[in-house]
Amino acid sequence: MSTHVDDADRLARVTLSRTIEPGDLRVTGLVSELGAGKVLGYLEAAGEVENHWGFALAQELGRVDPAQVLVQAAEQGIRFIVPGDPEWPTQLGALSNTGALHDRGGEPVGLWVRGAHDLHQFAGNAVAVVGSRAATSYGTEQASELSRDLATMGHTVISGLAYGVDQAAHRGALLAGGPTIAVLPGGVDRPYPAAHAQLLDAIAERGLVVSEAPPGVGPTRTRFLARNRIVAGLAEGTVVVEGAVRSGAINTAHWTTNLHRPLMGVPGPVSSAASAGVNQLIRLGQASMVTTAQDVITDVMTHAARAATGAEQLDESFVPDPVRYPQSAGPGPAAGISASRR
Template sequence: MTTPTSTSTSTSTDERLARATLSRAVEPGDEHAGRWLHRYGATGFLDRLLGDARSTAADDPFPGTGQKRVASWRLRATTADPTRDLATIHELGGRFLIPGDTEWPRQLDDLADARPLGLWVRGPADLRTWALRSVALVGARACTPYGAHTAADLATGLARHGWVVVSGAAYGIDGAAHRGALAAGGATVAVLACGVDTPYPRGHDQLIRRIAQQGLVVGELPPDTHPTPSRFILRNRVIAALTRGTVVIEAQHRSGSLVTVRAAARLGRHTMGVPGPVTSALSAGVHELLRGDATLVTDADEIIELIGDMGQLAPARRGPVLPRDLLAPATAHILEAIPARGPTPTTVIARRAGTTPDDTLVKLYELHSLGFVERHGEGWQLTNRTTPTSNARRGGT
């Protein structure tokens, strides 16, 4: 596990303070703010918002943006205390990352104007490094035992293959995924819809604390900020952008988890789903995705085959190998033509197999030497032995 030593290289203190202020003033994913931020930078945006640029934009500092929205930004910005927020995250052993920092995950830039202003982070690992090899596991809060078991099993398998499991720390599938990764001694990242010092849900307080010790807890919102329904939805775009792909496990038709996987699809990430019972409403949303462009997966190997390096193929799926599976096709065809009961003449077997008696006799003696058949007078019958000799590997050669 790599411990970051610095949050910044080229980013200035003023830029960091401005973005910390704006993280209180602007709601996550606000594309109106994102466009002005792209145009003026964080310090320029804040100067215009607080009136320092009245000489150039006296009446309307943000043309085309609604006055109510701007008024809300301004009100929040005037009450923000970025120095205190940065001190709080520092006391927690965390940091505030902004674009330009060496630890900033560049794939977040794919969100364009909806890119986070910054990320408040707790935990010892390097977010950028971890995000390069990560996968999101998301799903229903009120999941079934099947869903919880599957999420934990997938997370454990991914962790054992060196992949980072990213989720939202919610009840149900999220919690099971985090626990599965932690139980395997693996890496996991929780992306919160609140301040990283405000564990939510409360019932996951200990889980989130453990993730902060062994993995990473990440959020767009500054310390002591509480979640809202819209913030949960907007948080999902960060989960989708951070990771190489998103797997959804149990989701109803209107589940927030589907927002995550659809955001991943828009960003060009891999989208995957784990099927459930066709009678389960909790899997109806997943099945809808699987009828579209999402890929069906059932274990960690299949996920890695899709999102991993070229050549990382999942093991072939097949049933147990039986002795008769090792026979050459022509020999197996004769075996299939022998009736289940009673000795049968060679000519009858040949007729049933659609071949000549001479060719049939040759194959029958091969089958006899391998323990599949016995001769009784002029006829042949199947043996009662269930495990023919290992020489079956040479059948038909």
């Protein structure tokens, strides 16, 4: 793969990736501003000052052999991509300007990727479908059908491989023969939950597995929170299918809002606690209500058209790209798939 990144920068980013917690804004922010090499040197110098915030990190830096880390990853079919690589999804750069949630934030210093496909291409036409781990049968059915239809219509489905809505989203995309991206809170060689090992292998074969965390590390609460911003950052928009008022899915929704990208919600029964968070987002006007894949595509297209023109209202001459939106009805009434999604 050709690259615009010099070896020193890549190795510095490998060292940082192996040392810092994903989404540590103190480091990700500095790297975006100064570059990985300067930040690495700054942290190494901090090892001489015990009360410096980077002192503990500095103690770990010297234990990392970045070249060997890359070799070991390659032996497992894992590659490390960084900003400047042709495969890097440039939309992740927007994370540099969205602040922090739960002390996590910033553009990742790099991503560990498993799978033969190109992340830049897959993420260029992607929608995140996320939701409750403790999903109801309604939630898993809606997530599966919505993801199947999105994949059929040419979109990549992004989710987090968790129980419930996430696994239903991945399976729906795979059943349609479409691509899907799993973004993990731990290493791409560490299926989580373990029961999804076969699903993870299927995604790696037909789609991509991505993580900010290096190979070999397991998930933690902090890494889950950091992962959510990558899900939102890769996608053109996010759909929440079931989610309690306090949940990881709602955290991903907040990242989507901070990124000024379309946030959509599938409404649920008013008596269902699993849908309370989604219904609240819709009621407060923070998410648009969607019930079909065509609704999702219309919202994404509308946002893209407004962003392209810089106008508050859609240009009536806007014509959707038939390659990216082969079954789209354009920014008018939903079409192509019935409201019941078959």
